[in-house]
Amino acid sequence: MPFTLVIHGGAGNITPAIMDSELERQYTQGLKDALDKGYDVLKGSGTALDAVVAAISVLEDNPLFNAGRGSVFTKKGINEMDAAIMDGSNLAAGAVAGVRHIKNPIALAREIMEHSGHVFLSGSGAAEFALNRGMEMTPDEYFFNQSRYDQWVEIRDTNFTQLDHKGDNLKGAVLPNPGHKFGTVGAVACDMMGNIAGGTSTGGMTNKRFGRIGDSPVIGSGTYANNATCAISCTGHGEYFLRAVVAHDISCLMEYRGLSLSDACNVVIKDKLVKMGGEGGLIAVDANNNFDFCFNSAGMYRGMRNSEGKELVAFYGA
Amino acid sequence: MPFTLVIHGGAGNITPAIMDSELERQYTQGLKDALDKGYDVLKGSGTALDAVVAAISVLEDNPLFNAGRGSVFTKKGINEMDAAIMDGSNLAAGAVAGVRHIKNPIALAREIMEHSGHVFLSGSGAAEFALNRGMEMTPDEYFFNQSRYDQWVEIRDTNFTQLDHKGDNLKGAVLPNPGHKFGTVGAVACDMMGNIAGGTSTGGMTNKRFGRIGDSPVIGSGTYANNATCAISCTGHGEYFLRAVVAHDISCLMEYRGLSLSDACNVVIKDKLVKMGGEGGLIAVDANNNFDFCFNSAGMYRGMRNSEGKELVAFYGA
Numbered sequence: 324m325p326f327t328l329v330i331h332g333g334a335g336n337i338t339p340a341i342m343d344s345e346l347e348r349q350y351t352q353g354l355k356d357a358l359d360k361g362y363d364v365l366k367g368s369g370t371a372l373d374a375v376v377a378a379i380s381v382l383e384d385n386p387l388f389n390a391g392r393g394s395v396f397t398k399k400g401i402n403e404m405d406a407a408i409m410d411g412s413n414l415a416a417g418a419v420a421g422v423r424h425i426k427n428p429i430a431l432a433r434e435i436m437e438h439s440g441h442v443f444l445s446g447s448g449a450a451e452f453a454l455n456r457g458m459e460m461t462p463d464e465y466f467f468n469q470s471r472y473d474q475w476v477e478i479r480d481t482n483f484t485q486l487d488h489k490g491d492n493l494k495g496a497v498l499p500n501p502g503h504k505f506g507t508v509g510a511v512a513c514d515m516m517g518n519i520a521g522g523t524s525t526g527g528m529t530n531k532r533f534g535r536i537g538d539s540p541v542i543g544s545g546t547y548a549n550n551a552t553c554a555i556s557c558t559g560h561g562e563y564f565l566r567a568v569v570a571h572d573i574s575c576l577m578e579y580r581g582l583s584l585s586d587a588c589n590v591v592i593k594d595k596l597v598k599m600g601g602e603g604g605l606i607a608v609d610a611n612n613n614f615d616f617c618f619n620s621a622g623m624y625r626g627m628r629n630s631e632g633k634e635l636v637a638f639y640g641a
Numbered sequence: 642m643p644f645t646l647v648i649h650g651g652a653g654n655i656t657p658a659i660m661d662s663e664l665e666r667q668y669t670q671g672l673k674d675a676l677d678k679g680y681d682v683l684k685g686s687g688t689a690l691d692a693v694v695a696a697i698s699v700l701e702d703n704p705l706f707n708a709g710r711g712s713v714f715t716k717k718g719i720n721e722m723d724a725a726i727m728d729g730s731n732l733a734a735g736a737v738a739g740v741r742h743i744k745n746p747i748a749l750a751r752e753i754m755e756h757s758g759h760v761f762l763s764g765s766g767a768a769e770f771a772l773n774r775g776m777e778m779t780p781d782e783y784f785f786n787q788s789r790y791d792q793w794v795e796i797r798d799t800n801f802t803q804l805d806h807k808g809d810n811l812k813g814a815v816l817p818n819p820g821h822k823f824g825t826v827g828a829v830a831c832d833m834m835g836n837i838a839g840g841t842s843t844g845g846m847t848n849k850r851f852g853r854i855g856d857s858p859v860i861g862s863g864t865y866a867n868n869a870t871c872a873i874s875c876t877g878h879g880e881y882f883l884r885a886v887v888a889h890d891i892s893c894l895m896e897y898r899g900l901s902l903s904d905a906c907n908v909v910i911k912d913k914l915v916k917m918g919g920e921g922g923l924i925a926v927d928a929n930n931n932f933d934f935c936f937n938s939a940g941m942y943r944g945m946r947n948s949e950g951k952e953l954v955a956f957y958g959a
Contacts, residue, residue, distance in 0.1 A: 409884075414885070416883065420854070421852075441851070441853045443854040444851045445763055445764065445852035448851040449851055449852050533767055534767050543859070543883075547886070565760045566732045566733070567732070568865070571889050572893065575890065575893035580897045
């Protein structure tokens with residue numbers, strides 16, 4: 324039986340100009356590690372849900388990516404993370420926003436889905452739930468990363484917030500370090516049983532404040548999965564993805580208009596979102612193992628591996 | 642030019658058996674007060690957005706309704722509120738989750754939409770933003786309400802959470818006070834310019850914990866507005882509304898399938914949501930001043946008033 328895994332490590336102004344061969348090697352390895360872990364789950368008849376958690380956990384543990392261990396710093400110099408997961412076989416969902424000290428927020432999102440009686444938990448309350456469930460907690464030091472810290476120090480006394488996916492900010496001024504392109508991470512999978520699932524995890528924006536929540540943990544916007552249509556994980560300027568309800572819009576274009584997975588992704592990312600001014604991208608899979616990478620930014624860290632032996636890792640636009 | 646205002650004060654197990662003539666009089670007056678305030682805005686050529694904020698603020702200030710002043714108590718004995726607003730003319734949106742001490746959360750949602758550069762803020766960070774913007778803050782005492790407090794005391798030592806809309810809870814056991822039916826509040830409006838807007842505000846579930854966020858503040862699930870389709874405000878068992886992305890699903894059925902407002906509402910609330918096991922309802926309006934009340938529960942506190950002189954306040958099922 325066929326299966327497919329697709330992952331991303333953030334979209335944005337990712338061009339050869341901001342990379343070098345060592346960085347390319349590191350990102351390639353990071354993406355491959357995640358693909359291999361999720362692939363092994365699917366190959367061993369594991370569920371799409373298990374593969375999504377496995378792949379995202381690898382990306383969360385890798386300081387290269389803005390999620391889990393590599394999360395950026397908020398205005399207050401701490402790491403607050405968001406994550407969501409959805410099971411396309413039964414529309415079960417779990418999400419967490421603004422949580423600290425959680426080693427793998429995607430695992431917490433799944434725990435919320437399966438054991439909280441709720442869908443969406445937040446802040447210190449979500450951490451309390453994680454403690455109750457015996458989840459792995461880590462001290463602030465675990466999340467410390469010199470380059471993320473330096474990135475924050477440069478803008479902490481401003482009111483600027485740096486998007487994970489491009490070198491500018493919400494106030495319109497150019498930041499000192501346009502070379503720093505960090506990203507949300509995500510995975511979508513179709514397993515041997517034909518079930519699909521999707522998940523997303525992020526540290527949000529550097530210097531974010533006011534308990535800002537982006538699209539990543541919002542079911543329908545940054546994350547969605549439904550066996551009847553598609554599983555989606557988004558990355559980009561979250562505010563636009565929230566307003567456009569991106570992930571669910573793609574699902575509806577497939578369900579109600581009969582569009583193919585890739586046509587639906589193109590309509591939303593390359594037409595509707597562009598008209599709104601929203602930059603970013605997504606990964607998608609359907610229950611027939613069709614998959615898509617779609618982004619309107621210069622590039623997106625991305626990869627896929629499937630049962631047909633196809634494997635791909637890429638950064639830049641086509 | 643025609644205009645329309647529709648409001649709700651929560652759906653659920655609302656039947657003549659749990660009401661008496663004095664309660665009916667109070668709810669009728671509370672809904673009428675909100676309708677009148679919003680109607681005056683629209684009649685004076687105000688925007689749908691202004692009318693939605695005006696009507697919801699009246700409901701938030703009324704201790705009868707579970708929002709603002711009348712918010713229920715969390716597991717820790719405090720009041721944490723959620724709200725969202727969306728402008729159908731430009732898809733601008735603002736939302737807030739888990740905020741304390743804010744007199745009118747719907748006004749904060751609008752302030753977030755217009756002045757934060759973000760869509761979704763949460764917790765103490767959101768309160769900090771409100772302070773920065775000079776919004777009206779109130780002490781805990783303002784939110785104290787004996788009947789809400791008693792309701793909480795009865796279940797605070799359990800792990801039960803009481804939904805705002807029915808007398809049971811997420812663990813399946815029956816609560817001592819099935820007669821307490823409290824609700825989320827919401828408003829949708831179409832103004833003389835043909836623009837529509839929607840908003841929702843809630844205190845959530847009694848004895849909620851872990852920073853639980855329901856559908857109310859989630860754009861696409863509890864709240865949505867788009868001039869091309871509809872403005873929606875939901876009330877009910879939030880977890881199901883989140884998983885079903887209810888408000889945006891109705892919009893997509895109109896946009897992609899060409900369904901009428903009321904047909905789209907019926908498909909989602911009376912078919913799809915029922916099959917998932919989700920109880921609740923919504924109010925809806927489109928840019929042609931069509932409006933709808935739709936619920937799969939026994940009743941919904943609701944009302945409407947429009948430029949044709951039509952006015953309605955009702956509680957129970959048809």
